Amino acid sequence: MSIPAALAGATLTIDLAALADNWRTVRDAVAPAECGATIKADGYGCGAAQVARALWEAGCRTFFVALPMEGKLVRDTLHGAVIYVLDGLFAGQAAFYLKHDLRPALASPDEIAEWAAASGGRYKAAVHVDTGINRLGLTLPQAGALAADENLMQQAGLCLLMSHLQSGDNAADAMNATQLERFARLRALLPALPASLANSPGSFLGSAFAHDLARPGVALYGGNPFARKPNPFRPVVRLTAPVLQVREVAAGEGVGYGATWRAQRPSRIAIIGAGYADGVSRHMSWPAHDGPAEVLIAGKRCPVVGRVSMDMITIDVTDITTGEVSRGTEAVLLGDEISVDDWARWTGTIPYEILTSLGRRYAKVYSS
Numbered sequence: 001m002s003i004p005a006a007l008a009g010a011t012l013t014i015d016l017a018a019l020a021d022n023w024r025t026v027r028d029a030v031a032p033a034e035c036g037a038t039i040k041a042d043g044y045g046c047g048a049a050q051v052a053r054a055l056w057e058a059g060c061r062t063f064f065v066a067l068p069m070e071g072k073l074v075r076d077t078l079h080g081a082v083i084y085v086l087d088g089l090f091a092g093q094a095a096f097y098l099k100h101d102l103r104p105a106l107a108s109p110d111e112i113a114e115w116a117a118a119s120g121g122r123y124k125a126a127v128h129v130d131t132g133i134n135r136l137g138l139t140l141p142q143a144g145a146l147a148a149d150e151n152l153m154q155q156a157g158l159c160l161l162m163s164h165l166q167s168g169d170n171a172a173d174a175m176n177a178t179q180l181e182r183f184a185r186l187r188a189l190l191p192a193l194p195a196s197l198a199n200s201p202g203s204f205l206g207s208a209f210a211h212d213l214a215r216p217g218v219a220l221y222g223g224n225p226f227a228r229k230p231n232p233f234r235p236v237v238r239l240t241a242p243v244l245q246v247r248e249v250a251a252g253e254g255v256g257y258g259a260t261w262r263a264q265r266p267s268r269i270a271i272i273g274a275g276y277a278d279g280v281s282r283h284m285s286w287p288a289h290d291g292p293a294e295v296l297i298a299g300k301r302c303p304v305v306g307r308v309s310m311d312m313i314t315i316d317v318t319d320i321t322t323g324e325v326s327r328g329t330e331a332v333l334l335g336d337e338i339s340v341d342d343w344a345r346w347t348g349t350i351p352y353e354i355l356t357s358l359g360r361r362y363a364k365v366y367s368s
Helices: 016-030 040-044 048-058 068-077 094-099 109-119 140-147 150-156 174-189 340-347 351-356
Strands: 011-015 062-065 082-085 103-106 125-128 158-162 237-249 267-272 294-297 300-305 313-316 330-334 363-367
Touching: 011 016, 016 048, 016 363, 040 048, 040 068, 040 351, 048 062, 048 068, 062 068, 068 082, 068 094, 094 109, 103 109, 103 158, 109 125, 109 140, 109 150, 140 150, 140 174, 267 330, 294 313, 340 351
Parallel strands: 011 363, 062 082, 082 103, 103 125, 125 158
Antiparallel strands: 011 237, 237 267, 237 330, 267 313, 294 300, 294 330, 300 313
8 A cells, every 4th residue: 555655754765776776786796697686575675566677677587585475476576587485385385386487495305396296397496405504405415315316306397506605794704615615516416507606795705606696685775785894785775754843851851761861951852753663673772782873854963862662763953953953854764874784783783684674654655
């Protein structure tokens, strides 16, 4: 349902041109390998259908989702796309995948057997192998048994070998080289299959990691995929919300639940119409992690004071000229000036969680 901006309070603007530019940045980094796109979790909170169309127009042809229902949404949007389901084949649901031409990333012998029986070699799938992250994936012995069964491989329609990096965001981590070596051993067992290992950070570890197909995620949406490097990607989301009221607070008075912040001087507090129901984490409450968290009002960064509540946050605007902030003034919570990486730092988490936690009450606006 489309929500009118005037009634929604907060507005989430998604810059599809920036999204496409970010994809091109990864595409150029992994060339001549193909560059796909991971658009799970509703396109990292940006709207999977709109994200899929923008990336298709930019030249992307292969997409990765987590769930079969996410795959159906992308299929309804893009009839010609290649769509992989990263969570694999859900038990008893092969018919759904076949109907919507979804390719499961098969991660166990049971999944492979079930898919082969349902598909009969008429539909394709990836095979997911574990190289050290210890989540989904075949073990090396299981991969060896699969490689020895040519009939099963044919019936399963295997067309891609994939694994996932444990520490790709840290180029210095020795686990990257270990996983690359293990993946090479698996590729030797299944030499006919194109290969995919690189996620967002893995796409920048060098050509050895690119293989045949990269599958970036958070980088496309403007999040920093690197643990110890500046973010080279354009911001994609901009979150704004109105000032609901500005009030005077005397020195010594508390603000918000529990009065966890008290004014040290006569202060002016702006109440902003967005809270944790909108993805503004309570961890951004004063003083935050490596904080205080900040909001941009009238071109100036102002601290979040008191606790973040369900629908509101409170901002100290004492240092802003009185006439510059009043009821209806726009506050920028996320954008060029305040990034998802800032939010991640203030809340002690990662930009992936920030993006996918953005609420559903916003008016969503797409720009290109």
